Amino acid sequence: MTLQLKEGEYFGKNTLAQEDDAFKFSLQRYEPGFSISEHYHENDYISILTRGTYLEKTKTEQSGIEAGNIIFRPKEYNHSNAFTENGGTCFNIEFKKDWAKTLDFKFRLPAGFKNYKTGLFAPFYTLVHQFVNHQVVPENNTELIYEWLFQINQDIPIAGRQPWIAKVKTILEEELAVFHSLSSLSERIFVHPVYLSGTFKKKTGMTVSEYQLEMKLKNAMHLLLNTQSSITEIGFGNGFFDDAHFIHAFKNKYGVSPYQFRQALKS
Numbered sequence: 001m002t003l004q005l006k007e008g009e010y011f012g013k014n015t016l017a018q019e020d021d022a023f024k025f026s027l028q029r030y031e032p033g034f035s036i037s038e039h040y041h042e043n044d045y046i047s048i049l050t051r052g053t054y055l056e057k058t059k060t061e062q063s064g065i066e067a068g069n070i071i072f073r074p075k076e077y078n079h080s081n082a083f084t085e086n087g088g089t090c091f092n093i094e095f096k097k098d099w100a101k102t103l104d105f106k107f108r109l110p111a112g113f114k115n116y117k118t119g120l121f122a123p124f125y126t127l128v129h130q131f132v133n134h135q136v137v138p139e140n141n142t143e144l145i146y147e148w149l150f151q152i153n154q155d156i157p158i159a160g161r162q163p164w165i166a167k168v169k170t171i172l173e174e175e176l177a178v179f180h181s182l183s184s185l186s187e188r189i190f191v192h193p194v195y196l197s198g199t200f201k202k203k204t205g206m207t208v209s210e211y212q213l214e215m216k217l218k219n220a221m222h223l224l225l226n227t228q229s230s231i232t233e234i235g236f237g238n239g240f241f242d243d244a245h246f247i248h249a250f251k252n253k254y255g256v257s258p259y260q261f262r263q264a265l266k267s
Contacts, residue, residue, distance in 0.1 A: 002078055003039035010092060011036045016131065020141065022099040025092070025131060030054075032087040038080045044109050045094040047071045048128055052088025054081050058113075068118030068125075072110050079113075091128045093145065107149045107194065123147040140209050143182055143197050147207065150198025164189040165203055168196070172212045176219055179239045182208060217253050220246070224262045231258050 008017075012028035019025065030052070048070050056063050056071075057080045065071065067088075073079070100107065119125075123144040130140065167189050171180060182193040185208065189196070201207050206214070216238040223234045235246030235258075250258045 003037065005039055005041045007043055007094065007096065009041075010090075011039075012090070015089075018131070019096075022096055023141065023145065024094040024096065025141070026094070027132065028090045028092065030083045030088045030090070032083065032085045034083045034087060036081040038078055040076045040078050041073065041094070042075055043094050043097060044075050045073055045092055046124070047073065047093075048091045048124055050089045050091055050128060050132070052083060052086045054083040054088055056081050063115060065115070066118070070116040070118075070121055070124055072114040072116070074109070074112060077113055091131060093124075093127075107153050110152065121148050121151065142193075143207055143209055146182070146194045146197040147201060149194060150201075162199055162203065164191050164196075165200060168200060168208070169204075169211070172208070173215050176216055176238050180208075180212060213249060213253075216240070217250060220250065220258065221254075221261070224258055234258065 005011075008019075008024050008026070010026060010028045012030040012034065014026055015029050016027040017025065049065055049067050051067055053067065054065050056065055058078060095109070127141060127144045168185055171185065171188070182197055186193040186196050191199075197208060200211070204211060220234050220238050223229055223237070227234075229237070231246070232243055235243055238246070240246035240249065247257050250256075250261070254261060
């Protein structure tokens with residue numbers, strides 16, 4: 001008998017979970033030698049093996065899954081799994097039933113099972129890293145998934161010139177006191193958020209989130225060196241919701257805290 005797993009249901013032990021309007025995110029841990037009988041999920045989902053190896057079987061074939069592989073399984077895809085003696089951990093991104101309605105844009109998911117080899121889609125590894133380290137920002141989740149959707153739908157036409165890119169850059173460079181979401185930007189420039197995300201990355205080499213953070217940290221550096229404003233004032237003025245958020249972002253970029261940076265360059 002083939003088991004049906006409803007939205008959000010997975011075998012193994014759940015260690016972390018989160019969701020938004022379109023997606024469910026979860027981290028599942030499997031004991032050594034854990035076997036899963038034939039089953040299917042009612043929704044499409046992506047599964048990234050972060051640790052271990054397992055064998056995946058269908059009625060017609062079987063394949064070995066290694067750490068780092070990105071697996072796409074369409075809804076109602078029958079399969080079974082058997083983990084090796086080391087067990088494993090999987091990060092799952094499940095597409096909710098009406099996920100496409102939240103985009104108001106026609107994107108195709110792969111028609112069948114896909115096994116993308118390690119390193120092929122960088123956005124997912126960024127998402128995994130943020131998720132397991134409790135650094136997830138919901139808007140960033142969406143943008144990273146948009147980036148993947150854009151990559152696998154390369155027949156979406158991109159015009160030679162996109163004057164709206166300059167407008168987005170101006171907003172991100174000048175309106176530093178808030179973090180701008182893809183949705184709010186798309187409403188201001190009248191471009192769909194998925195198209196905005198994919199085209200901005202393709203034309204500038206950076207995601208909207210990366211560019212936005214770059215501008216905030218650049219301005220913060222200027223203020224650290226040229227004003228007497230406190231660390232808290234500088235962080236808040238650049239849209240960071242608290243000192244810890246600002247210090248983490250600054251240190252991640254420059255290797256030192258804002259205070260250490262200011263002291264080192266002013267000494």
